[in-house]
Amino acid sequence: MTTDDTFDVLIAGGGLVGASLAVALRDSGRSVAVIEPVPAKADGQPSFDERHTALAPTSRRFFTHLGLWPAIEAGAEPIRRIHVSDRGHGGFTRLTAEAEGLPALGHVAPNRVLGQALRPAMAAAATVHCPARIIDTYPQYAGGGSDQPARLVGRRVRIADDRGEHTLTTRLLVVADGMRSTTRAALGIDTRERDYGQSAIIANVRAERAHNGMAYERFTPEGPLAVLPAADGAVSIVWPLPTETAEWMAHEASDATFLARLQAAFGWRLGRLEAVGSRALYPLTAVTATDFAADRAVVLGNAAHALHPVGGQGLNLALRDVAALVEALREAPDPGDADVLSAYARSREGDYRRTYAFTDGLVRLFSNDWPPLAAIRNIGLTALDLFPPARRLLLKQGTGAAGDVPPLCQD
Template structure:
């Protein structure tokens, strides 16, 4: 039988892969979406984590028709409060000071997954191969042939003019393309949970740094905060074993009393933090996006925002050409993504290292840095631009373009 042929084959049906499939269907391309999760089940990434969508991301997802499918309210981020345990100074950013109602929105990953599913259900040019594992690829003329295998071991082959790896940090597509990656283990584990505090969220997102990583509180739309709490890797098992009272006490000690007392917590999930940066973004008739291209420290909530800009830049370039896998298109994609990627990696990785450094000699300079951001308009503008998702060559849909 003939091999099914598509314009684009996307391996990975998570946040970035599903968003890209919708973006490509929107411009009339035939898409194969290869997913590990079976029909009716969300990928594991759609859990109780809290996703912080920058303004640029909100624009992009609204243009794709995804946010309209959210079943629960998102939480608006109207203010950002940044401080560091043991340091003087703080950074306070207010959206209204920059002509906006909000910097972005907080959405629970599971809710976002359901919204993506609802939008995918309306896509008539997306063929979903699930549950399927990607096993390899070869170039055949003007196409990539993908070898897939289902849960019973049956092999299937499909062809596409462009292969997109959106299959996460340990990307099988990246490995198959021979693209190397550089790892940096931060030695931290982040715990994520939903917490209730004495003071209800008022639109302020808090980031409280410490020597063991950040403790962040994100204002959800359901009256709770989403908490992210960093611990040293060798303490992770002990923290996971804490009862609710001891866990809440730990959060209180790390964060302080800006939202009053921590009253209750939902279940905790733990994620080791390792930065993984691919040494290239493209290969012959292939490109990697999202966490397959770069997995960031979640400090500042940059990961998905950067990955969506990867996806929408690629879709924008494909819209303007007949051949989605042409070498010139892929070179243009890598060039357009270079500044945004480099700046965001420098911001997230540099901030993680700087704020975790507990050396007495660093503290005064870090405090001066907080003061400089607070009082120098140029530095504030740069920080605000990053918080809104505007770095480098931003794709049209992220700028609010239809």
């Protein structure tokens, strides 16, 4: 094994989260490697496709600290206003950047644009094995004898790439390879899951009227429909539906049928919905790792917590995790020290629990059309619209500003 096969930090997964961590560690003085199975330009690359992602102000600040925000902002659309409504009921809430003294409530960026900024920066910051896959990982011990136990000093990671199979060694393994992570399973970390019985249709739609920086969260009995402002006047939709319906709508319905059904669900705030692009389908299951840290390992991104897409919280939470991990490792002589990783995992529990409760609670509250509950939630929406202090509490959670915000996500 050569010295090039030994790293301080090895990241499983070079998507949005893994790449962000690699770039965030570039000035840490630590050697970093990334293992990514799917080439950036491959059709199957899920992180850098044509989907759009809503970035909270905390994520904008994170990318600003990394020096990547100017490139991202050039291809992103600011969210100036948010309109929240409940189909078939009168309650609604409006949020505006101007009223909150913010330049924007967030930005909507194509994943492709994020990838164009992150991939070159990752390649400059880390040794990237791509395409490559992790076969297995196991502990690395040192010392030990008749009167001394062996010390856990790192992990060995068996990978397969164009060189064949070989082993890398790392003091810290970061698992960021997605919701169905085989690396997380190899660490013996279980998951808790909630299947929402839905799949989300992701598509770009062109409407008769300009969006003017308005994002919509439209709650329907089938699920929350998000309509986000995108570049060139289009909007990006995230439309959860019962899985069987979603599969038919995504793969079999004509464009005319799809647009008519979407129009009925969303309404006419943007005038007639005129055209739809390709439709992608994603099953909706909330997955939570039972542990965010293990022996010489940390779990990040969807491998740690995959959330329902309502409110666009998933990547923003993951980037706050990345920022907190970078801060935890900043002064740590050993990046895989058990006390450091345990402290990091404890520090992230509060943010995760609040965010999960926020997303799951919205789905539960607005997917039930029982008349008394519908009346109560619409009174709540109206109250939020009328009382700025209550509205700002909602905004703090939605923009990632609730609780302790890691330094990399602050101004």
